[in-house]
Amino acid sequence: DTEVTQTPKHLVMGMTNKKSLKCEQHMGHRAMYWYKQKAKKPPELMFVYSYEKLSINESVPSRFSPECPNSSLLNLHLHALQPEDSALYLCASSQEIEGLAGARNEAFFGQGTRLTVV
């Protein structure tokens, strides 16, 4: 199984709503990522979890709150978003190896959640 599964595929939310995006993988990967992709732009890294601990936060606003309940699951909690937060949110995972070898592993991406904030 080389799949990363994201739910929901589409989400429309108001600026006062609270919602969560979910991501699941069963490849035994210990690194999991959230990326944000605006239309016609490359993915931008938001968060990295390594062994269920937050390793990297790319200065993401606090209205985005990540959570890694276990090694297979990654959530992104959303609260008080703005219309400019509308984008495709991509989850990815990779094998985690520290040091130079850690850069060699490809990331496996989910199909994304297309979020619209109204």
Add this chain to the structure above:
Amino acid sequence: GNSVTQMEGPVTLSEEAFLTINCTYTATGYPSLFWYVQYPGEGLQLLLKATKADDKGSNKGFEATYRKETTSFHLEKGSVQVSDSAVYFCALSSFQGAQKLVFGQGTRLTINP
């Protein structure tokens, strides 16, 4: 910091034409290089990768060689098909406490029959 520069798109070719998409990078240390492809409405799929200088990655007729002397990783295919129409991203991977991928701007490729 690390960065990736891709040729500007969009690129439109006829079926069976030769494809080159240029990619150059700036990085410290020993990055790995990747090409990802994104079909409409989907996530990214790995197309090929190279982890050290002079490595050649290949898959589905696509090839790219890691050239440290020119800091390049150009994507090539000898004969494109309509099904190759997609957005192609060149990416650089480095370990900075955790693995980080930096993407180029993407090149939209359209193949006409």
